[in-house]
Amino acid sequence: MTRRTRRTGMILTALLLAISLLAGCGGSGGTGGTSSDGGSGGTQTSGGGQQQAAPQSGEKVKVVFWHAMGGKNGEAVDYLVQKFNSSQDRIVVEAAYQGTYDEALQKLKAAGPEGPTLMQVYEIGSRFMIDSGLITPMQDFIDAENYSIADLEPNILGYYTFDGRLYSMPFNTSTPIVYYNKDAFREAGLDPENPPKTMEEFHEYARKLTKTEGGDTRYGAGIAWYGWFFEQFLAVQGAHYVDNDNGRAAKATRATINTPEGQKILAWLQAMIDDGSAVNLGRKTSDTQAAFSAGRIAMTLDSTAVLSTILSGVGDKFEVGTAFLPRPQGIDGGVIIGGASVWITNVRPKEEQQAAWEFVKWLVEPEQQAEWSIRTGYFPVRKAAYDQQILKEWHAQRPQFTTAIEQLRASKLTTATQGAVIGTFPQARQIVEAAMEAVVLGQKTPEQALAEAEAEITKGIEQYNLTTR
CATH class of the missing domain: 3.40.190.10 (Periplasmic binding protein-like II)
Structure with missing residues (x-):
């Protein structure tokens, strides 16, 4: 057993009380205990996806992506994953629906070192994810290649930024x-x-x-x-x-x-x-x-x-x-924003983590963000997405959505509007x-x-x- 595996196991054991507190609290929220934003639901079949060892030279790198998007939102996830897989020949992403946000997080806790490479977690799970010892902060990948996040909506980034570091990438966002x-x-x-x-x-x-x-x-x-x-x-x-x-x-x-x-x-x-x-x-x-x-x-x-x-x-x-x-x-x-973000876990090989980062970068490109917004109703996390013609036309047919964009951008980013961070x-x-x-x-x-x-x-x-x- 490696030092990292022992450390992760100790952290997860130490969090057992917090896990039990979280486990019993998903039944009565405003959206049926699923999210802060009318998020997950539907009847897709959940599955874990078979994990693999580090790939051999010439093999595609497999990224298992656990998410909590059911119904039409789940169909939108599958569409984007298939589009990414078809766009290149180095990485294959396997999306696996895990139930509601609460259910998905419970499965991650149970999986421990056998968990996925990429994980969608609702915004109020951020404190737990940071404390879990299971993640590689998104900032590590950003710094490694000097990736610019200047075009991402600052009020959305604000929620997932802690101590000046972005720990996860915003995915589905609403107010x-x-x-x-x-x-x-x-x-x-x-x-x-x-x-x-x-x-x-x-x-x-x-x-x-x-x-x-x-x-x-x-x-x-x-x-x-x-x-x-x-x-x-x-x-x-x-x-x-x-x-x-x-x-x-x-x-x-x-x-x-x-x-x-x-x-x-x-x-x-x-x-x-x-x-x-x-x-x-x-x-x-x-x-x-x-x-x-x-x-x-x-x-x-x-x-x-x-x-x-x-x-x-x-x-x-x-x-x-x-x-x-x-x-x-x-x-x-x-x-305050609601919704969820995606986290890269540290329990999979470095090659898989890097491949997950490539998929995350692709996911927040303007074209994908415009399509995601149209298919689900969530905000694009990138400002340039609003320049996409398909999104301009979609908004023209639904002028009510302008209210949401204006309210988001009119909200001054403070510790009040960033939202509270607690593990329970x-x-x-x-x-x-x-x-x-x-x-x-x-x-x-x-x-x-x-x-x-x-x-x-x-x-x-x-x-x-x-x-x-």
Whole structure:
């Protein structure tokens, strides 16, 4: 057994507690416990792919790529992999669907040194990946050939950059936006080209948009009790989720959500439920998507990645508008990206790692990024992708997507908008979601719910940190 293998095994053993915390927390998130952005799903068959030893001279280098993209997103992954394999004769990439993000990460943990060469991991898994000892930072490959990342979107790179080093390459990226029914706006005497900009305006509009007719109520708003949304509303207020600059200056040691900013979020949600201008549809964004598409709610929050899904669901029933995430009056913060990135593991031979890097570079070229965006709805991670004619035409047909690009670029990169980094994030999201529900159901005040959630999240962080000293 090599020194690296022994070291990796020790690290993974040390992380056993953190693994158990992560394992049980994938069931109730805003997208069914799969991602921050409406990501994985579908019914593709999972598989590991047979690993191989270092290739002999003249053989193609095989790169096994584990991912969590199901359905049409999985088809987009397969398309790009086949295109890459056909574009050259030195490397063959084998894509293998591993289930949801949570399931894929559990398989990686179980595989250890027998894992893939390239791995897709949701953004909130970043702290674990860095601590795992299983990865070669992307920055190593960037530095080795002086590869330029200047054309990549800085707000996207910001999430995956730690201590000035890029650890993984952004792959599928999105942000939350407001979706609204322009026809309902007109009917309520509101300007459909002037959506609410603040949380206060959002509530006011929700009241005006709510109406009951023939026993049926159309509510002004419906927002899923989703932890990702809570994080976003902290960021737009410039507030942190955890200490040590959101875990960016040093490892986080405690949660910092029971603050005036955090309490304002829950009080705002509670007020809309209490006066009947918003309806409680639970934690899943799939339920708010369905209600919006059916015309039961006039405004909702969701990922930019589901724009095509929502437009398809609405059809010609009404005109869909999109807007920036609302923020408190007088505050002009930004949003945090969601989605996932790809990581090169260090458990495979150097030749495979280098081959994986060649595939990653190809994947973020403008042409591939434009195709990926069109096929999935995710952002291109490269600015030059927007110069591709096919993407220009696609956006011309879906002007709502412009909102997402403008919001991303209008968000100043700070430690708040970079997003928090903790090893127990999936667990933390569920804790926050439970706090959100307790408040809107009238069981607890915002301060009570957040005080308890903050203490519970802090306990999880402390336990995780004990395993990664």
